[in-house]
Amino acid sequence: MSTADLSVGDPRVGDLRVGVVGAGAMGADHVRRISRTITGATVSAVVEPDAGRRATAIELAPGATGYVRLEDALAAGAVDAVLIATPGRFHEPVLLPALDAGLPILCEKPLTQDPESSWRVLEAEQATGKHLIQVGFMRRFDREYALLRDLIAEKSAGELLMLHAAHRNATVPDSYTQDMLITDSVVHEFDVVPWLAGSTIRTVEVRYGRRNRLTPAHLREPILVLMELDNGVLVDVEMNVSVQFGYQVATEAVFEKGIARIGQPSGLQLWQDATFRIGDHADFTTRFREAYDLQVQAWVDAAKQGAIAGPSAWDGFKVAVACQAGVAALKTAGPVALDLPPVPSFYADAAHPAAATV
Numbered sequence: 001m002s003t004a005d006l007s008v009g010d011p012r013v014g015d016l017r018v019g020v021v022g023a024g025a026m027g028a029d030h031v032r033r034i035s036r037t038i039t040g041a042t043v044s045a046v047v048e049p050d051a052g053r054r055a056t057a058i059e060l061a062p063g064a065t066g067y068v069r070l071e072d073a074l075a076a077g078a079v080d081a082v083l084i085a086t087p088g089r090f091h092e093p094v095l096l097p098a099l100d101a102g103l104p105i106l107c108e109k110p111l112t113q114d115p116e117s118s119w120r121v122l123e124a125e126q127a128t129g130k131h132l133i134q135v136g137f138m139r140r141f142d143r144e145y146a147l148l149r150d151l152i153a154e155k156s157a158g159e160l161l162m163l164h165a166a167h168r169n170a171t172v173p174d175s176y177t178q179d180m181l182i183t184d185s186v187v188h189e190f191d192v193v194p195w196l197a198g199s200t201i202r203t204v205e206v207r208y209g210r211r212n213r214l215t216p217a218h219l220r221e222p223i224l225v226l227m228e229l230d231n232g233v234l235v236d237v238e239m240n241v242s243v244q245f246g247y248q249v250a251t252e253a254v255f256e257k258g259i260a261r262i263g264q265p266s267g268l269q270l271w272q273d274a275t276f277r278i279g280d281h282a283d284f285t286t287r288f289r290e291a292y293d294l295q296v297q298a299w300v301d302a303a304k305q306g307a308i309a310g311p312s313a314w315d316g317f318k319v320a321v322a323c324q325a326g327v328a329a330l331k332t333a334g335p336v337a338l339d340l341p342p343v344p345s346f347y348a349d350a351a352h353p354a355a356a357t358v
């Protein structure tokens, strides 16, 4: 189709008008990214009930209109696509009207907070007949994760045997609960591990060890999360949210005849006073900044073609099932099995999407 066949207002012509829903730290970061870093899109609407946050986000996107509810932005015909960055419990009430309007959606993780609501979202998407939802698991857009995935697939170091992952946050806010170790943090490994290994999670187990005295009083961590994949690969994740010193997400992959590591510190190197120092990250916004940029750019480019370019709603559903097992494993001794229904035919081709190669 040539651009001559497209009418003005068609999202494939000119900038995609994005409505960003939720203007907390992550939403504001995406407003800034769409306005200043990526191409082909503008923020036309900021949907946020808090007036202060709404105004601050609009300052980053001159020309955007503020709304309290997504439905009002939809009724005004103000958006071609929706980026959802609200807390997870508000995702379903935003996803459903956006799907009803037939708009492309980038939904920050998680898709929703439990398999039942994620299933309802899958049904609503299938009713549109289109793949409209991309879930914001940004690690798939990190260059080192993509290299590791290629290495695993090409088997030049032999078959993958194990993955050792470390997921370390400096601190977490008081609002962070014990379940969030799984639903807010390990949720990323639940998406990226099957994507890397080309297999499905069969069981999840949580082990508690010595508690960090610096962790908030209501938390018991660090924890060790053990996964067994359908292909026999074993995965351990050190989930640690009180390391104080900074932010680290690293993985070591063990192959039949080699070892690979990603996520090592790669910042400024400084030799001074008989000491060697290397910069590291304080939080995920800088550690994954490039991945976020690539993710949103890929989504915008794909949305203009009526497609998605990353994790699908089915991927989001599978992660919701894994999180349910993970939360159960926090309170259970031994492995908890995942109970995944068969993939609906609508998503069958997207079960292990090759999309999101960067």
Ligand code: ISE
Pocket: 169, 184, 185, 188, 284
């Ligand atoms: C946070 O919400 C994120 O998504 C980060 O990527 C993760 O590392 C952190 O643990 C979460 O709290």
